[in-house]
Amino acid sequence: MTAMKYTYYPGCTSQTTAVEFGLSTDAVCDALGIELAELEDWNCCGASSAHSLNHELSLALPGRNVALAQEAGRDMVIPCPACYQHSLMADNRFREDAAWRQKMEGLLDFQYRGEGRPRHLLEVMATDLPSDVLAAKVIRPLTGLKVACYYGCVLVRPPELTGWDDPEYPMTMDRLMAAIGAEPVDWSYKVDCCGASMTLSLSDVVVELSTKIVEGALEAGADCIVSACGMCQINLDTRQVASRPVPILYFTELMGVALGLPEVDKWLRKHTVDPRPVLKSYGLL
Amino acid sequence: MTITVGEDLTFREIVQERSGEDILACFYCQKCTAGCPTAYMMEYPPARLLRMIQLGQKEMVLRSRTIWMCVGCETCGTRCPNRIRLAPVMDTLRYMALEEGYAPEPAVYALHRSFLDSIRLWGRVHELTMLMEYKTRTLKTPNVFFHGLTGDMKMGLDLVLKGKLSFLPERVKGLDHIRKLYAVATGGQREAAE
Numbered sequence: 462m463t464a465m466k467y468t469y470y471p472g473c474t475s476q477t478t479a480v481e482f483g484l485s486t487d488a489v490c491d492a493l494g495i496e497l498a499e500l501e502d503w504n505c506c507g508a509s510s511a512h513s514l515n516h517e518l519s520l521a522l523p524g525r526n527v528a529l530a531q532e533a534g535r536d537m538v539i540p541c542p543a544c545y546q547h548s549l550m551a552d553n554r555f556r557e558d559a560a561w562r563q564k565m566e567g568l569l570d571f572q573y574r575g576e577g578r579p580r581h582l583l584e585v586m587a588t589d590l591p592s593d594v595l596a597a598k599v600i601r602p603l604t605g606l607k608v609a610c611y612y613g614c615v616l617v618r619p620p621e622l623t624g625w626d627d628p629e630y631p632m633t634m635d636r637l638m639a640a641i642g643a644e645p646v647d648w649s650y651k652v653d654c655c656g657a658s659m660t661l662s663l664s665d666v667v668v669e670l671s672t673k674i675v676e677g678a679l680e681a682g683a684d685c686i687v688s689a690c691g692m693c694q695i696n697l698d699t700r701q702v703a704s705r706p707v708p709i710l711y712f713t714e715l716m717g718v719a720l721g722l723p724e725v726d727k728w729l730r731k732h733t734v735d736p737r738p739v740l741k742s743y744g745l746l
Numbered sequence: 747m748t749i750t751v752g753e754d755l756t757f758r759e760i761v762q763e764r765s766g767e768d769i770l771a772c773f774y775c776q777k778c779t780a781g782c783p784t785a786y787m788m789e790y791p792p793a794r795l796l797r798m799i800q801l802g803q804k805e806m807v808l809r810s811r812t813i814w815m816c817v818g819c820e821t822c823g824t825r826c827p828n829r830i831r832l833a834p835v836m837d838t839l840r841y842m843a844l845e846e847g848y849a850p851e852p853a854v855y856a857l858h859r860s861f862l863d864s865i866r867l868w869g870r871v872h873e874l875t876m877l878m879e880y881k882t883r884t885l886k887t888p889n890v891f892f893h894g895l896t897g898d899m900k901m902g903l904d905l906v907l908k909g910k911l912s913f914l915p916e917r918v919k920g921l922d923h924i925r926k927l928y929a930v931a932t933g934g935q936r937e938a939a940e
Contacts, residue, residue, distance in 0.1 A: 504865070516838075525923055568927065653783060658858075666787060670783055
């Protein structure tokens with residue numbers, strides 16, 4: 462197997478509200494021999510706010526990160542879907558808009574060489590990691606655990622930009638979860654939006670949308686929802702008003718459980734809906 | 747039903763030019779409205795808004811709450827049979843509304859502004875000071891300030907106790923880069939320069 466080495470863009474929430482996503486990403490990649498070199502001096506991608514108020518800023522901010530990633534010349538792995546989408550948009554503009562590229566190169570004193578391609582962590586795990594390498598490391602398969610794989614909105618959209626397997630019914634995460642022994646359920650809300658940044662400005666909207674998604678997972682018989690996004694996770698975890706509380710886990714946390722990593726408990730205790738009881742009921746903790 | 751044709755027939759051309767989306771391609775199948783997670787909060791759902799742009803109803807569009815209710819989830823654009831992406835259209839309408847002095851939805855605007863100010867200051871978002879600025883900005887609109895306040899404070903405390911909000915900001919070294927990018931992107935305009 463060739464060594465898996467990447468530039469790593471953690472994003473702001475991986476150290477704060479999604480710290481368990483950041484910690485589990487580090488630990489799981491380490492255990493699987495995936496080498497992540499943090500992008501030196503990275504900045505915030507601008508998230509929902511930049512494109513909401515200023516188009517140029519929404520490309521210039523992630524553009525600086527793409528610029529910084531040129532030198533290492535490796536693909537840039539990003540765990541947050543919003544950071545991923547905005548970085549892709551900036552990278553795309555570098556390729557297609559020569560005038561903008563020259564302006565940015567002048568402002569930031571660098572040369573765009575088409576390196577540092579933004580990629581989402583889930584896609585890297587699902588495509589670059591050979592299945593036998595993962596299988597060999599799974600010491601505690603998640604047998605019996607029914608998971609609703611939740612992709613959310615901007616991870617898979619717009620499809621022309623992200624290029625996932627299916628923008629309406631993606632299976633990438635489902636297959637990864639099956640590979641570590643879990644049982645993915647078919648359900649109706651895989652790519653529905655949780656309300657994202659409205660969690661602070663219009664929280665009622667997020668309560669409404671998150672609750673619908675959580676109820677959808679319950680209907681499908683899932684024990685938990687699996688997320689690949691710090692924003693989706695915190696919205697579903699803290700804003701759900703469901704008939705029964707449903708734990709919302711990062712896909713990296715469940716991989717950590719399957720790999721038998723000792724630090725799993727430190728991540729799980731940071732959740733609002735405690736995922737430990739359901740994992741214990743299947744003998745996984 | 748009376749259909750009012752607006753006065754400004756260049757409006758559609760400008761929106762089309764700035765967003766890069768072909769507004770005239772819409773034949774009103776309403777898939778965008780059917781799939782929109784926040785359509786229930788909008789006075790003009792997405793398909794109707796597109797029709798209003800076609801008809802040049804500029805003032806009604808730019809004054810509407812609809813353009814501030816779009817979360818940019820891209821469901822509409824993904825499902826549109828005519829490949830119109832509404833997310834950049836909604837972005838464009840917000841820029842135009844701000845440039846022309848229409849009042850934004852206070853809570854949504856305050857949050858985005860505070861977020862962008864935080865990035866300008868540190869290069870990365872620092873949640874605690876960003877939230878303080880957001881709450882300060884909503885003091886002008888007490889119903890926004892007090893909405894969900896106790897619940898949000900409880901949640902904030904819970905996040906602090908779980909070590910999920912940091913007290914000190916992380917500052918990037920290349921802040922001169924960030925300031926340059928802001929200066930060029932805003933060109934002295936109101937929306938992020940203030």
